[in-house]
Amino acid sequence: MSGLLYNLVLHSVAAPALAVYYLPRIVFGGKYRRSLWGKLGCLPADFPAVPLRRPRLWFHAVSVGEVVALGPLVQAMRELVPAASIVVSTGTETGQDKAHQIIPDVDGRLYLPLDFPAFVNRVVERIEPDLFVLMETELWPNLIRCLKIRGAAIALANGRISDRSFPRYRSLRRFFSSTLDRIDLFLMSSELDADRIREMGAAESKILVTGNTKFDAALGDLPLDDERRMREVLGIPTHVPTLVAGSTHPGEHEVMLAAFNALKREFPDLVLVLVPRHVEKTPQIVAHMQALGMEPPFLRSALDQGETRNGRPVVIVDKTGELFRIYSVATLVYVGGSLVPRGGQNILEPAAWGKPVLFGPSMEDFRDAREMLLRSGAGFEVRNESELVAKAADILRDEDSARRLGEKGRTELMKHRGSAARNAQMLADLVRQMRISRTL
Numbered sequence: 314m315s316g317l318l319y320n321l322v323l324h325s326v327a328a329p330a331l332a333v334y335y336l337p338r339i340v341f342g343g344k345y346r347r348s349l350w351g352k353l354g355c356l357p358a359d360f361p362a363v364p365l366r367r368p369r370l371w372f373h374a375v376s377v378g379e380v381v382a383l384g385p386l387v388q389a390m391r392e393l394v395p396a397a398s399i400v401v402s403t404g405t406e407t408g409q410d411k412a413h414q415i416i417p418d419v420d421g422r423l424y425l426p427l428d429f430p431a432f433v434n435r436v437v438e439r440i441e442p443d444l445f446v447l448m449e450t451e452l453w454p455n456l457i458r459c460l461k462i463r464g465a466a467i468a469l470a471n472g473r474i475s476d477r478s479f480p481r482y483r484s485l486r487r488f489f490s491s492t493l494d495r496i497d498l499f500l501m502s503s504e505l506d507a508d509r510i511r512e513m514g515a516a517e518s519k520i521l522v523t524g525n526t527k528f529d530a531a532l533g534d535l536p537l538d539d540e541r542r543m544r545e546v547l548g549i550p551t552h553v554p555t556l557v558a559g560s561t562h563p564g565e566h567e568v569m570l571a572a573f574n575a576l577k578r579e580f581p582d583l584v585l586v587l588v589p590r591h592v593e594k595t596p597q598i599v600a601h602m603q604a605l606g607m608e609p610p611f612l613r614s615a616l617d618q619g620e621t622r623n624g625r626p627v628v629i630v631d632k633t634g635e636l637f638r639i640y641s642v643a644t645l646v647y648v649g650g651s652l653v654p655r656g657g658q659n660i661l662e663p664a665a666w667g668k669p670v671l672f673g674p675s676m677e678d679f680r681d682a683r684e685m686l687l688r689s690g691a692g693f694e695v696r697n698e699s700e701l702v703a704k705a706a707d708i709l710r711d712e713d714s715a716r717r718l719g720e721k722g723r724t725e726l727m728k729h730r731g732s733a734a735r736n737a738q739m740l741a742d743l744v745r746q747m748r749i750s751r752t753l
Contacts, residue, residue, distance in 0.1 A: 316491065319454050323429060331427070348406050351424025354432030356439060360421050365398035368744050371442035371465075372401050373425055376408040378527075378659060379448040382471050384415045385529040386448075389737035391418065394744060400440055404451075407633060414634065428453040437463055444744050449473045452482075454492045461495040466747040470736050471526050472501040474509035475656060476677035482513050490514045498743055500736050503681050521739060524732030525681055531661035532730055540641035547586065547613075547642065548622035554583050554644045554709050557668075559636050560590045560658035561649035565673075566598045568652060568698045570605060573627070575702045580709050586639060588630040590649060590658070595631040602627065640666050645708045645715060647671045647701065657683070664691060664726050667719035669708055671695050685729065691722025 351357065372387060374380040380403060387399060400421040403409045412422065421440075426432035433456045444466045450473055460467055474482065482489065493515045501507040502525040511520060549555055556576070558569045566589060573585040587610075589595060595612070602610060610627040611620070613635070622628060630639060640646055646663035650656060651673030661682050663670050670692045676683040686692025695701040708715045 316454060316458065319488070320430065323455075345406070348409070348424040352427050352432070354426040354429075354435040356421075356423055356436065360423060365400070365420055365440070366396065367398070368394065368396075368443040369398045369400065369441060370394070370444045370446070370740075370744070371440055372399065372446045372448065373403070373451070374401070374408060374412070374448040375404040375451060377405075377411045379403075379471075380408050380411040380415065381530045381659070382526045383412075383448050385533065385733035386446075386470060386526050386736055386740075387416050387419070389733045390740060393737050393741040397744075400442070410634065425453075425456075428455045430455050430459070433459050437465075441465075443747060444468065444740065446470050446740060450475075450478070452489055452492050454489075457492050457495050464747075466498075466743050467496045468498040468500060468740055468743060469496055469510075470500045470523075470740065471732075472499050472510060473503075473506050473525075473678070474513070477656065479509050479513075482509075486512075486514050498739060500739055502732075505680070523735040523739065524729065526733045526736060527659065527661055527682070528726060528729040529731070529733040531659075531665040532726060536638065539638040543635075543638050543642050546616060547628055547639075548624075549584055549586075549642050554580055554712070555586060555642055556583060556645055556647065556705065557586045557588070557640055557643035557663070558647045559588045559640065559649060559663070561587060561647075562590050562653050562655055563594060563597070564653040565649045566594065567601060568701065569647065570598075570602060570607070570627075572698050572702045572705065574605070574607070575698075576705055576709070577626070579706060583709070584626055584628065586628045586630065586642070588636050588639060592631045592633060595629055598629060637662050640668060643668050644712060645669045645671065645705060647705075651675045652695075652697070652701075660686060660692065661726065664719075664722040667716070667723040669693070669715050669718045670722070671701060671704060685725055686722050689721045689725035691718050691725070 370390060372383055374383040398420040401412050401416055401419050402423045402425040403412055404425050426436050437459045441463060442465045445460050446468050448471050457467060493513065497519060499510050499515050499520045500523045501510060501520060504522055507520050507522050511517060561569060569587060576583055589598065599610060608625060610629045611622040611625040613630040613632050640663040646668045648658050648660045648670060650658040654675045656678035657672060657676035660670050660672055660679055664686055670686055672694060674694060674696055693704050695704055
């Protein structure tokens with residue numbers, strides 16, 4: 314009955330709403346054009362035409378953050394199941410770009426189709442996976458039902474139930490019960506996440522706590538030469554104090570610019586590198602700087618036209634895919650999505666470079682990373698602009714101490730490695746069990 318109700322709502326309510334949302338953005342803004350056909354159940358032209366080898370492993374990661382967590386897991390699975398065909402899907406175009414960058418050794422790539430039976434059935438029948446792995450938490454009833462009918466094992470890896478989504482999932486427990494029953498294994502990031510998936514209705518026997526693969530991702534092979542290259546690109550010498558504000562959202566851009574102006578009074582050489590979460594917000598940031606009477610910023614994209622920073626104190630990075638490397642030039646880092654109620658962004662990446670990290674109180678999506686950095690003394694929670702200015706000033710006054718604090722965070726981060734290997738071992742065992750049961 315829940316499946317019938319779900320599809321009734323999907324076709325009568327969700328379909329028109331999706332059309333209203335997507336069509337103007339596709340026609341007038343050019344967004345989603347690359348992913349449109351994939352969302353309608355069409356495989357890309359470069360998807361293998363011949364049947365994939367067995368076993369077939371299909372991993373799904375929604376966007377950039379989940380793709381980053383998936384990278385070390387795919388690598389670990391390659392080592393444990395070297396004969397497998399591996400397929401990776403994403404829900405966003407930025408996620409697909411990131412997957413091409415950090416997970417190059419795969420047999421096929423696609424966009425996850427919208428959860429309409431006609432779309433998901435077409436893709437599942439073509440891939441016929443032996444194992445389907447969802448990163449973090451995405452529960453698509455039609456997709457999961459179709460996979461189970463076709464005999465696939467299904468697992469949730471790096472499982473996380475955010476503070477925002479948990480009340481909704483819990484209130485719909487009866488609706489999602491059949492979907493959770495079809496999932497064979499829940500590999501959860503923390504005990505709290507395990508408790509939440511249990512409360513949502515997952516069977517106790519299927520739940521394991523295996524940690525967060527983002528710790529492994531952050532401590533992958535650091536491209537140590539990147540600091541030198543990024544300093545050359547941005548024109549920032551090693552002796553120049555630099556505040557990098559990464560993945561900032563509206564409401565934070567303004568705070569960072571005001572904080573920067575306040576800090577400049579004591580630290581006149583300070584450089585701000587502002588990396589908005591959505592690069593299309595760049596014009597609004599530039600307009601706000603103009604309203605404040607600030608010197609025009611240097612835009613990262615201007616490098617393509619041969620421009621240089623030429624001493625301008627603010628850099629706005631209006632290109633995607635460079636944030637991790639940009640953290641390498643920082644004296645200190647503020648990570649966005651946290652002074653506004655967005656749940657935070659990945660604070661492990663600057664910690665991996667040994668940088669002291671500032672963040673706001675909204676860190677629900679990175680609870681374990683937050684606790685680790687606070688515990689090590691390399692992370693600092695600030696609740697508003699004045700606290701941000703005060704803490705940043707403390708750090709900038711003693712850069713040697715800042716380096717020591719950052720190294721403490723990196724050392725603590727090293728202790729959390731190994732989640733990818735644990736997840737991969739559980740998934741490899743599940744593949745073996747599934748293949749044995751198919752032969753009986």
